[in-house]
Amino acid sequence: MSVIPVSYYLALSAVLFGLGVIAFVFKRNVITIFMSIELMLNAVNLAFVAFARAHNQLDGLVFVFFVIVVAAAEAAVGLALVIMLAQNRQSLSVERMNHLKL
């Protein structure tokens, strides 16, 4: 066989997405939670590229391009917020950041 079916790539994408969700829910460090969001975005990118290749269209690849760009912008702003929060609460644990009042 020299043809890898699309479903293999989709299964891998599902595994990575699931691991990203588990990391998001069960980690306490706010930066690690951010990284799990990036992991989920990467899993979704893999699914997009797999489908783009399967249907021989370019729209999936263009979408992946935009997802990468938006993830960059989101990481920049999000990490700036994290820096401010960490300096304010003196801790990076999400459990100390659960009050709306500063």
Next chain:
Amino acid sequence: MEFISQHSVLVASIIKIAVLLLIVMTALAYLSWAERKIIAHIQSRWGPYYVGAHGLLQPLADGLKFLFKEDLTPPTADRLAYLLAPFLAFSLAVTAIALIPFGPPSVPFPFLPGQQAFSVTDLSLGLLVVFAITSMGVYGVVLAGWSSNSKYPLLGGLRSSAQMVSYEVSLTMSVVGVVLMAGTLNFNEIISNQRGYWFHLIPRWHVFPQIVGFLCYLIAAIAETNRIPFDLPEGETELVGGFHTEYSSFKFAMFFMAEYGNMITVSCLATILFFGGWLSPFPDRWTWQVYLPGASLVLLGLYCAYDTVTTMRGIARIQLTVVTLLCLGAALLCLLPPVAAVIQGPFWITTKILLFLFFYMWLRGTLPRFRYDQLMSFGWKLLLPVSLANLVVTAAWLMWGWMRQG
């Protein structure tokens, strides 16, 4: 035999990689010798002259020293990152050299049909892949700084990685003008775009129309490789050793070699993108240029012979005699017609790369270093706008040309 003919790509690639690795390792070692000699002569002193004739065996002595030094690991260092950083830096620096074509793609590999002799790969996205590899090189520095768990490396690592990321943007922007003019990201096609001569005399290299882009690229490349005048993160008088303070023996040697490897990579890129790569600067009508490699090696051999006879004594005399014989042997080889036709491309690209490396070392001996805030404001407030302006002007010029053609 059948294995070789069936898997000719694999076998040819392995042989080319082995040869390239050998050449690059020797070049890295002797670049350190050349740097010390050139800076010494700029500073009116001699540099290494004791170990071997003209200090030519100094890199060997340094290598032995690095192997036998005690390998300290700070006890509070982060093990994984501490061990990973030098390997990452060195392997990425050397990987990028595999994408560079050292000669025309029309020269076939001996005994294996259908393979080029002078480039390991010929990717259609070659330039983008080289930039991908250099952008991963930041990790070597940042992990070295963090894992050493000490003030000076941490500061040096942070500053160096911020500097590298900032100047990487200007580096890629300054090159887009060349890509627009050539219409491709493939190295061989960019070089082919630089064939031909204006007024039958001046070669059509990209440096002439893209002079602003070339200057931006040069400055950004020097900053990207952490060389003087941009080497604050590893300056000896400022930060002890910067991010490689806590490294000793072989790991320090790997950082050293990674820096030279990065220098070679950006010099290769500069020659390919702006100076015509393996094309000759002389018009094709001047057929005597076929003998230039042989002639230059003969001159080198004669100088070594003169030196052997007049100034050397003792064992240095024997070493320099060996060097003389090697030079003259190589010269004879280059003057044979089949070899002379083939060696043109590699000779020109090697000469241009060596000129760039000499320029790097010349800068190191001459200029003082930037302060960190000056460095960052220069990168973001001057270099990036100039590169973007270059890109806009190039695009506008090309579009005007296309619209005039209809």
Next chain:
Amino acid sequence: MTVPFLLFFVCGALAVVGAILVIAAREPVHSALALVLVMVALAVLYLLLGAPFIAAVQIIVYAGAIMVLFVFVIMLLNAGVEERTDFSSIAKYVGVPLGFVLMLWAAHWLWHSQPAGAIGTAATTPAASSRELSVELFRQYLFPFEATSILILIAILGALVLAKREE
């Protein structure tokens, strides 16, 4: 077992191992390095899928810039070992296993599904070269392209304003 299959399984395994290390690492720096491993493995998979431009963009932007930013912030904030907090027993003994079960069930179902289309392993289809991709970007998707450039500008301004210290 041809080379593409072998490459798929090796890179897929590397990606999954990296993702598990993101969860299991005690230091945030190790999690970040594991995530870089995942991204590089995914870039090789994009190459296998015939999208070399996206693979290069993934390495330059994602692994070479965004993750450097993450590592930078971790170093700046001196994030040490994660504090071990007490999970409720339900979370520890029921939640995590159920999460894994859900993930593995979805993967199994997808593995044996038959979505339309199949992937050949020919070298880059001409359609996915950078030239075709840029034609798409600048013709059909011009508006989103310009909108993302404004988005990046907004992000730069936002990060600058947020990071400025109150004088």
